[in-house]
Amino acid sequence: MRSAILNLEESKIREVANAGIGRSDVLAFWFGESDEVTPDFIRQAAIDSLNHGETFYAHNMGLPYLREGLARAMTLKHPQHDAGGGVHADRVAVTSGGVNALMLAVQALVDPGDEVVAVTPVWPNLTAQALIMGGTLRTVSLKPKDGAWTLDLDALLAAITPTTKLLIINAPNNPTGWTLEPDEQRAILAHCRKTGTWILADEVYENLYYAPSEHACAPSFLDQSTAEDRLVVVHSFSKSYLMTGWRLGWLIMPPAMTGSMGKLIEFNTSCAPVFVQRAGIAALERADEVTPRVVAHLKACRDALVPELQALHGLELAMPKGGMYAFFKLPVAGDSLAIAKRLVQEAGLGLAPGNAFAPEANGWLRWCFASKDIARLHLGVERLKGWLEKNPA
């Protein structure tokens, strides 16, 4: 087997979850997933499709009707894109989940030995994909400041040189909740145009944004870019439509990449199932019935959890603007992974360890606040508080 694969880190999040196996009393906030079932009408669209016998291969790029719907939806969110021209359907590919979209983009762009710059802490899948393709990874770390992880823009731009093939950036960010500002996106894009660097923007959390905004979404690279920019933007149905288990995502790419993307989809998964795509169409057509409610509830979760955590003595945490995570530093020295395992065993509290996302985030913990029942969050804080009292700094 390849050493590049053997050397890929095992998921530290899963290691913590494994520590909870056999314990039914653990309050689990470790995975990035709501505990709410997909809405009925979305499931019904898939059921109808199955009943109609839609069980055959589909076009590699997705159902034309879904691609058009996604293009329209993205254009409504980002009317400034391409000098107001918006997103055209031939630049949209439907994928088997957001992670699959990211992998396809990395396959298209990263040759063995290519330099890839990634902003960390970040969901480990993003950096693993570049390593699978034989890329050389260089990371630029956000810096914690009063509990908020912030970007040193100059340091990032200095790290991106003409030898940098790809910049991988996820904002709103998992795990930190950090978001990019439009002027930062403009500066990064202008710099990458000069260096010839591609940008892979994981914007799957764009709708999970709690600051005031014109189109109810986080600032996007799409707002600043043209169709021809070396930019791939990745999205997913998982978070905004409560569809994690469906494995349905999409990406937006320059028109010249479309032909190659069709080939890559053929060689990776061939297509997303038609009945899953029908569910995506239903979700998109009735997005107003789902996403605003989901986002409002997540905001309520955030606003319930974060102040309670901030009130714990010595804990570092700023209110996140986007995403569905509270990322905080405990006033306890030690390895995040070890602490997360102890929290499972000693307090029945399941959190993700910061060092799952970057070595520099050791000491931090990620709490997914996507909880249908907000009381679960309160109960979790009680457990953390009790544990901290028994384990003072």
Added chain:
Amino acid sequence: MRSAILNLEESKIREVANAGIGRSDVLAFWFGESDEVTPDFIRQAAIDSLNHGETFYAHNMGLPYLREGLARAMTLKHPQHDAGGGVHADRVAVTSGGVNALMLAVQALVDPGDEVVAVTPVWPNLTAQALIMGGTLRTVSLKPKDGAWTLDLDALLAAITPTTKLLIINAPNNPTGWTLEPDEQRAILAHCRKTGTWILADEVYENLYYAPSEHACAPSFLDQSTAEDRLVVVHSFSKSYLMTGWRLGWLIMPPAMTGSMGKLIEFNTSCAPVFVQRAGIAALERADEVTPRVVAHLKACRDALVPELQALHGLELAMPKGGMYAFFKLPVAGDSLAIAKRLVQEAGLGLAPGNAFAPEANGWLRWCFASKDIARLHLGVERLKGWLEKNPA
């Protein structure tokens, strides 16, 4: 973008299909897919799962119950495997289709620059995946003899040296219908043990086998191998269960690969949807109600089509032992792709061009005989006959 990706060949099959766009009168036999909908009870299992709210992330490797069912099913087919120990569930990974399983195996095994040997003609996805991963491809061609493509075993063994990282072999073969014999599998395995070469065996057509056999399937590398052999065997629900559009497959690997495979699945698609896996469980549990009927019908299709084609003057074709394709050479000179397009336009007949599968198969055509209505096959032959009369050799 990577030149390795830009250089990947576009599908010549799709090019032919595109030539038929807008024509409703084309009899299409170009894709490798039955025209029969997935059986009701399989669809119902997915519907029940959706109704029960199974819309969350699943384990990377698949539902334990499905993995156990697959291990049992493979052991029943291949009781000799691992000296009679059979296949254990921890060696099974559930994947997002057979093509996804193949891609995962290639990601695990092929480093940039690694030499990969493939037996051709073959489904182009198999060789494309190695190129995506930066492998160096070397092909060993089957040789046509009286209309049957046959293996020169000595030539294949000579091509596999200690520098060969991976042998890719698909039998029963798409497109030729060629199958491997047990003594050939033994010889290849013994040779690869000496050279340290991995074998990636695409055996998705194993149940579509029409020669007498003890376990109603084609000879498999599993029959000859142990758990520890450098062997990955890939399977799919697509053909045996009429589930092409579901994108559900599996692979069997040595136990030492299981941990890495879990990581690769996480970084590629994360998991197959639970409701799709429930359909797979239903298919497996009631396989006797589907697969024997599908295979008997495919045999009837083959036995109807092949003699009629053989009766056409000058056409070269042997009866295939396995698979769902008639692969034949027309008594007409010229490029397969051009001929396939002319057949669409001039005869309303949709076939796949041989040079989609290997340059040496130029002049040949692939006819997928998986047709619910056997009369369609007769009508197709009539159209071919009429076209040949107008276009004599």
